Amino acid sequence: MARSLTARALSLSIVLVSGVSTHGPFTPHVPPQAPPRVPPVGVFLDAGGSDEAAATRALAIITPAWKDGYAAMFIDMARLLPPRRRGDQLLVHPVRTRLLTFLGQRTGQRFGDDLAAWRDWLWNRPYDPHPDYAAFKAAVYSSVDPTMREFFTAAKSVIRLDEVDWGGVPVNGIPPLDQPRSIPAADASYLRDSHIVFGVVVAGRARAYPKRILAWHEMALDQLGGEDLTVVYCTLCGTVIPYKSVVGGTKRQFGTSGLLYRANKLMFDRETMSLWSTLDGRPVVGALAGQPLTLEAFPVVTTTWGEWKEQHPQTTVLSIETGYDRDYGEGVAYREYFDSDRLMFRVPRPDTRLKNKAEVLGVLVPAVGGGRQAAAFSADFLARTRVHHETLEGRTFVVLTSPKGANRVHDVGAVTIRRWVSDTIVADAAGRRWVVTEDALMPEASRSASALPRVPAFRAFWFGWHAQFPETLLVK
Numbered sequence: 001m002a003r004s005l006t007a008r009a010l011s012l013s014i015v016l017v018s019g020v021s022t023h024g025p026f027t028p029h030v031p032p033q034a035p036p037r038v039p040p041v042g043v044f045l046d047a048g049g050s051d052e053a054a055a056t057r058a059l060a061i062i063t064p065a066w067k068d069g070y071a072a073m074f075i076d077m078a079r080l081l082p083p084r085r086r087g088d089q090l091l092v093h094p095v096r097t098r099l100l101t102f103l104g105q106r107t108g109q110r111f112g113d114d115l116a117a118w119r120d121w122l123w124n125r126p127y128d129p130h131p132d133y134a135a136f137k138a139a140v141y142s143s144v145d146p147t148m149r150e151f152f153t154a155a156k157s158v159i160r161l162d163e164v165d166w167g168g169v170p171v172n173g174i175p176p177l178d179q180p181r182s183i184p185a186a187d188a189s190y191l192r193d194s195h196i197v198f199g200v201v202v203a204g205r206a207r208a209y210p211k212r213i214l215a216w217h218e219m220a221l222d223q224l225g226g227e228d229l230t231v232v233y234c235t236l237c238g239t240v241i242p243y244k245s246v247v248g249g250t251k252r253q254f255g256t257s258g259l260l261y262r263a264n265k266l267m268f269d270r271e272t273m274s275l276w277s278t279l280d281g282r283p284v285v286g287a288l289a290g291q292p293l294t295l296e297a298f299p300v301v302t303t304t305w306g307e308w309k310e311q312h313p314q315t316t317v318l319s320i321e322t323g324y325d326r327d328y329g330e331g332v333a334y335r336e337y338f339d340s341d342r343l344m345f346r347v348p349r350p351d352t353r354l355k356n357k358a359e360v361l362g363v364l365v366p367a368v369g370g371g372r373q374a375a376a377f378s379a380d381f382l383a384r385t386r387v388h389h390e391t392l393e394g395r396t397f398v399v400l401t402s403p404k405g406a407n408r409v410h411d412v413g414a415v416t417i418r419r420w421v422s423d424t425i426v427a428d429a430a431g432r433r434w435v436v437t438e439d440a441l442m443p444e445a446s447r448s449a450s451a452l453p454r455v456p457a458f459r460a461f462w463f464g465w466h467a468q469f470p471e472t473l474l475v476k
Contacts, residue, residue: 037065041136044070048077048099055095059102066106069128072162074099075118076140079166083113116346123348127160137161144258145170150273151257156289159261164275164285165345167265169258175324176219176256182207182316185309190320193306195330197317198240200300201438202227206315208308213318214240215333216326218265219256220318221245229298230254232278234265235334236344237464238359239279240302241456243295262467263345279362279460279468297456299438303406311424312438347467353474354378356463360474361399361407363457365392374469376462378476382407387417387426390475397455400426400436409457410441415449417441 039061046058062070078100081093092113100113111117130136134155141148144166152161185208191197197208203225214220220231228245232254245251252269259266259275261284266275274286281295301308309315320328327333337344341356350356359379364372373393382388386401389412398417400408416429424436425444433444434452443449466472 038131039065041130041132041139044073044077044130044136045139047102048074048095050095055098063106067128067130068107068122068125070130071103071107071118071122072129072133073136074103075115075122075162076137078115078118080140080143119346120348122162123160127162129161133161137164141166141259145173147171148258151259151268151275151286154274154285154287154289156287157285158282158289159277159284161285163261163348164266165260167258167260167345169256171258171268172255173258174216174218174256176221176254177213177217177318177322178221180220180222180322181319182222183319185313185315185317188305188317188319190328191305191317192330193304195305196302197305197308198231198233198242198300198302199308199312199315199438200224200229200231200242200298201312202229202298206308206312206438208305208312208315208317209240210305210318210328212328212330212332213320213322216324216328217322219254219267221254227298230267230295232265232267234278234464235337236260236263236265236461237279238357238461239362239458239464240300241278241281241458242298242300243281244298247295248291248293260345262347262464263343264464264468277468279464280364297458299408299454299456300458301406301408301438302459303402304404307402307404307406343463347463349470350463351466351470354462354476357461359459360462360465361409361457362460362465362469362472363392363397363409363455364469365395365397365455367393374465374472376460376465376469376472376474377407378462378474379405379407379459381476386420388475389416392473399457402436407457407459408436408438409455410452411455412441412452415452 043058043061046054049055078096081096083090083092109121134152138149138152196211199208205225207224209231214233215235218233218235222229222231228251229242230245231242233240252271254267254269257266257268257275265278267278268275272287274283274288276283283289283293343356360376363375367373375392377399382399382401388399390397396412398410398412403423417426418429419427421427421433426434432446434441435444440451440453442451
């Protein structure tokens with residue numbers, strides 16, 4: 001996501017709060033069953049407008065009907081009017097000042113212009129939004145990109161909408177790679193052995209997605225081994241997940257919404273314009289929200305180009321000729337962000353057991369009775385403990401870490417893996433040897449042993465994983 005709001009987007013935001021009145025096209029119909037004192041959405045938009053008289057009237061209407069849940073609407077509008085610098089002077093937009101001053105008067109909180117403090121306060125309160133908050137959200141974000149209105153028209157959500165934030169770009173403003181060209185490993189002269197890649201194998205076909213390319217696009221719509229893939233990279237959370245594009249019997253064309261939930265990239269499907277969590281693989285806002293749909297993830301390994309091509313000499317890799325003008329140098333994209341522990345976007349209730357951007361290996365296991373158990377393994381712990389067993393939901397898993405730091409998780413049942421024999425072979429407690437492949441642990445010689453399947457697991461920054469799965473088990 002972009003590091004700051006663009007001037008164009010800022011001007012559009014000002015048009016929003018100054019150009020929409022209670023009589024405009026964004027005024028929703030208040031349903032008969034709604035409490036009569038609930039001010040319509042247009043009143044809140046007038047409160048954030050440049051017309052002082054209209055804003056005064058709007059605030060007078062809101063005051064006697066005030067609920068703290070309405071604070072989300074004031075914070076959303078103030079968010080699109082950030083302070084600007086002129087030389088050494090910090091300029092705060094007068095509309096932003098009006099909104100946050102009124103917020104302080106209504107709530108008794110003294111956070112002033114500290115939007116981060118306002119958000120922390122709001123997110124730690126029960127979620128009690130305006131009944132037409134989705135319509136308000138549609139109006140606000142349509143000023144950034146008219147397409148964003150469609151994300152909220154169904155008014156269905158399984159997450160708190162006040163935690164949905166703009167990432168600083170329009171819809172597909174970070175352009176996905178659509179059917180990118182891939183080349184044989186021998187032709188990838190632009191890659192050095194030390195460069196980071198994300199390796200995937202589907203139906204025996206191996207492909208590497210270099211970080212230096214994927215970080216600029218955050219999504220690749222690809223085909224591999226006869227499967228349609230959506231390879232999504234949340235750079236903010238440090239997570240790459242290759243998903244099967246067909247879900248519920250329907251192939252879905254995904255794109256980048258420009259929106260975030262708890263600093264995690266939200267993608268959307270073009271068929272219904274529903275928003276999906278990239279880390280959870282489920283629809284969270286829109287027509288599909290709440291339906292029993294979960295994208296099937298393929299295993300992926302984060303490793304070096306040298307290790308990947310040594311293990312997969314027939315691999316293909318993305319061509320650097322993407323059709324876009326980008327500096328695809330190693331480590332160029334998001335350099336400042338990756339080099340710091342600071343966050344670009346706030347999350348509720350951060351966990352300090354690890355640093356924000358400490359890397360973990362995240363695993364989701366179906367839970368007994370429904371849902372999924374989340375587990376996170378510190379990358380530093382796994383580097384020290386190259387064979388680690390963990391029992392989750394009654395199943396035993398082994399996390400294997402290669403000499404160069406690549407992690408793979410296998411469902412081993414009653415088998416206990418003891419040690420690495422070589423870079424690609426491990427031995428169990430009975431002395432049997434197993435070959436580490438991208439699909440499974442394969443018995444090297446024994447005909448009585450069955451393959452031990454690979455389980456999808458993904459590298460992530462600790463703050464991003466915990467924000468999505470706060471009840472996660474942490475092994476460090």
